[in-house]
Amino acid sequence: MTDRTRIELDRLPTAGSSYRRALLGALPLGGRRGGDTLPAVEFAVAGVTVDRTHLAEYDRVCGFRLTDEVPGxxxxxxxxxxxxRLMTGAGFPLPLIGLVHVANRITVHRRIDAGETLDLVAYADGLRPHERGRQVDVVLLASVAGVPVWHGVSTYLRREPTPDGRAGRDHRDRPTPPPASAHWRVTPQTGTEYARVSGDHNPIHTSRLGARLFGFPRPIAHGMWSKARCLAALAGRLPAAYTVAVEFKAPVPLPATVGFHSTPDGAFALHDPRTGRPHLTGTLT
Incomplete structure (x- = not known):
């Protein structure tokens, strides 16, 4: 296990300051990132509380019922x-601008009540090559009074030239999707509404111009909105403790209609009902 230096912050950083660092780093004179090592640090904040008004808005945007239980x-x-803060700090080898969220795994150790106070820790792990570039895991831990209650791992991909000199391409199988148990209309406002409640203001989700700069004809939904919306649909089947893992496939353009399907063994998926193209595949265990 890697020894990491813990940096204790007295409060959660603002997302705006981190995005400003990311944008500055993307400029020609902003300094280049690189290297094959991750910073041996972890950032920690103690005593984080849940704003119930914010939680209620998050529940509304993602389709959860309004309760005092914190969604997974x-x-x-x-x-x-x-x-x-970790991903825009010194020593993080991949620039935030252009990173693609390709997978996310969450383990809920027990139900979390909105009245509980959480201690949070974030660190990076598993920098490794990928056929399309390099990817890294950003780990987030939550505990209550020293006892772990939640564990999240987000995997990000940085597309880079492959050894043959070409940027790797996606290879996506297109199996015939099962009949959808529900169809959801994803409105143009989904990107801006989720950005407001999540703090993730990446312009590919909120701006047509920003989306076009990264090769999308129009804004796309946040991957974590798609995962949350699926988890909301599975709410009646969730035990007190579980792991839910997803892979983000094709982006969901805004607006769009998506098909949702789940099976008794815990598999679920979102797909384009017209083409069968998968947007997300997941498992609940």
Whole structure:
């Protein structure tokens, strides 16, 4: 296990300051990132509380019922500013601008009540080559009074030239999707609404111009909104403790209609009902 230096912050950083660092780093004179090692640090914030008004808005945007129980995806949003601070800090080898969120795994050790106070820790792990570039895991932990209650791992991909000199291409199988148990209309406002409650203001989700700069004809939904929306649909089947893992496939353009399907063994998926193209595949265990 890697020894990491813990940096204790007295409060959660603001997402805006992290995005400003990311944009500055993307400029020609902003300094280049690189290297094959991760910073041996972890950022920690103690005593984080849940704003019930914010939680209610998150529930509304993602389709959860309004309760005092924190949805399994909510600690990801709560700790996102800490993860951003890590990813825009000194020594992180991949620039934030252009990273693609390709997978996410969350383990809920027990139900979390909105009245509990959480201690959060974020660190990076597993920098490794990929056929399309390099990827890294950003780990976020939540505990209550020293006892772990939640564990999230977000995997990000940086597309880079492959050894043959070409950028790797996606290879996506297109199996015939099962009949959808539900169809959801994803509105153009989904990107801006989720950005407001999550703090993730990446312009590919909120701006047509920003989306076009990264090769998308129009804004796309946040991957973590898609995961949260699926988890909300599975709410009646969730035990007190579980792991939910997803892979983000094709982006969901805004607006769009998506098909949702789940099976008794815990598999679920989102797909384009017209083409069968998968947007997300997941498992609940």
């Amino acid at each position: 995806t909510y600690p990801h949003v709560l700790g996102f500013p800490l993860a951003l």
